[in-house]
Amino acid sequence: MSRRILVVDDSPTLVKFVSYSLKSSGYEVVGACDGMDALEKVSHLESDIDLVVTDLNMPNIDGYELIATLRQNDRFAEVPIIILSSEEGDEDKQKGEKVGATSYLVKPFKSSVLLAEVARLLD
Amino acid sequence: MMDKSIRVDDSAKNIHAELRHLADSISQIIKGIRVAQEPIADSRNKVPQATEQLERVTQQTATATHRVLDMVEAITSREGEIETQMKELRRVLPSTYFRNNSRVKRIVERICVSASANQNDAYAIMDALQFQDITSQQVDHAISLLEQVENRLKDVMVGLQLDVGPENDVKRKERAYDPNANFSSNSSEQSEVDELLNNLTKEKQNN
Numbered sequence: 001m002s003r004r005i006l007v008v009d010d011s012p013t014l015v016k017f018v019s020y021s022l023k024s025s026g027y028e029v030v031g032a033c034d035g036m037d038a039l040e041k042v043s044h045l046e047s048d049i050d051l052v053v054t055d056l057n058m059p060n061i062d063g064y065e066l067i068a069t070l071r072q073n074d075r076f077a078e079v080p081i082i083i084l085s086s087e088e089g090d091e092d093k094q095k096g097e098k099v100g101a102t103s104y105l106v107k108p109f110k111s112s113v114l115l116a117e118v119a120r121l122l123d
Numbered sequence: 124m125m126d127k128s129i130r131v132d133d134s135a136k137n138i139h140a141e142l143r144h145l146a147d148s149i150s151q152i153i154k155g156i157r158v159a160q161e162p163i164a165d166s167r168n169k170v171p172q173a174t175e176q177l178e179r180v181t182q183q184t185a186t187a188t189h190r191v192l193d194m195v196e197a198i199t200s201r202e203g204e205i206e207t208q209m210k211e212l213r214r215v216l217p218s219t220y221f222r223n224n225s226r227v228k229r230i231v232e233r234i235c236v237s238a239s240a241n242q243n244d245a246y247a248i249m250d251a252l253q254f255q256d257i258t259s260q261q262v263d264h265a266i267s268l269l270e271q272v273e274n275r276l277k278d279v280m281v282g283l284q285l286d287v288g289p290e291n292d293v294k295r296k297e298r299a300y301d302p303n304a305n306f307s308s309n310s311s312e313q314s315e316v317d318e319l320l321n322n323l324t325k326e327k328q329n330n
Contacts, residue, residue: 010299011256013188017249020196034299057260059297086257086304108253108306111246 003122004028004047008038008066009055009084014107018053018084021111022118035061039069042076049079051122053114056085056092064099071100080121084109160285163276168288170273174266181259188255191248199245205238253306260304267300 005027007018012033019029030049032038035058042049052070056063063083070076083096086107093104103117209231213221221228280287 009256011259013185013192013252013255013259016189016192017252020192020249021246024199057299057301059299062299086260086301088303107304108250108257110250 002026002028003050004030005118006030006032006038006042006049006052006054008032008035008052008058008063010034010058011055014055014084017111018114021114022053025115025118027118034058035063035066035069038066042070048075051118052076052079052081053084053118054081056083056087056096064095067096067101068099082114082117082121084114156283156285160280160283163280163285164288167273167276167280170269170276174269177262177266177269181262184255184258188252192252195245195248195252199242202238202242202245206235206242209235209238257304257306260300260302263300264302264304 005022007015007022007029008031009015009018010033015031015033019031022029030041030045032041035054037060038052038054039061052067054063054066058066061069063085067081067083070079070081080102081100082103082105083093083101084105084107085092085096088106096104102121105114105117212231221231277287
């Protein structure tokens with residue numbers, strides 16, 4: 001059974017790009033346009049999410065709040081979470097780590113880097 | 124007695140002159156404000172036009188980028204199919220076939236190499252298409268700055284008691300962007316990919 005990955009970004013281009021990269025490597029993808037949409041979608045999913053890839057700067061619920069909320073849920077306590085952000089500063093990385101992110105990739109990134117990171121966290 | 128009346132008369136004249144000067148200055152200021160009213164109002168009214176124009180740029184680049192992404196996806200899929208079919212060809216032909224037909228073997232190998240190179244190039248195109256996300260964040264930042272200018276101009280007009288006109292009822296889009304988003308400097312280097320892949324291989328070996 002293929003692993004299921006939640007991709008959250010307010011840029012439809014990024015969701016499409018990341019989704020295609022992941023699907024071409026055999027992963028199943030659930031896309032969401034912001035943190036609120038992501039929480040709504042996972043609440044309706046019957047099966048589990050194996051990994052989350054999320055942006056930071058998003059309207060409604062941003063990436064930090066999304067991660068913190070997911071970590072409070074037992075279903076997501078151990079799920080790897082990768083932040084994709086154009087914020088390069090250490091402060092953002094530390095803040096991401098503090099709320100519970102597992103990994104941080106700076107945009108723009110190579111799809112091969114993302115796939116290698118996903119494989120490292122899932123395998 | 125005579126001197127005092129002359130002095131009072133002079134003072135009154137001076138005050139009168141000062142008041143006239145003050146009145147002239149106020150009149151000039153009012154004229155200046157009237158002259159400034161139109162360009163300030165005009166500048167303020169042009170900001171929404173500029174933001175709309177920028178939003179159209181973002182929408183159009185997004186549409187074009189998605190079309191390119193769809194085409195690249197189709198290309199990679201077809202190239203993958205070519206590789207699969209070549210493998211199938213190798214499987215169905217007798218093992219001696221390629222030994223006896225070295226020219227055909229070379230052709231099949233070249234097709235496989237080209238299909239693989241095309242796929243790699245297609246992935247590189249997809250990676251490069253992230254420019255659209257980065258530039259849309261930069262455009263959103265520019266729109267946000269323009270909206271600040273619009274609000275400041277409104278404050279100036281209110282301060283000068285000028286007619287600010289009807290309020291724009293259009294609900295503004297909530298923007299979330301990184302003002303420092305940059306396409307050129309952040310791109311992950313191949314060395315990072317290699318490092319990640321090496322780590323992955325090591326971890327697998329250790330397990």
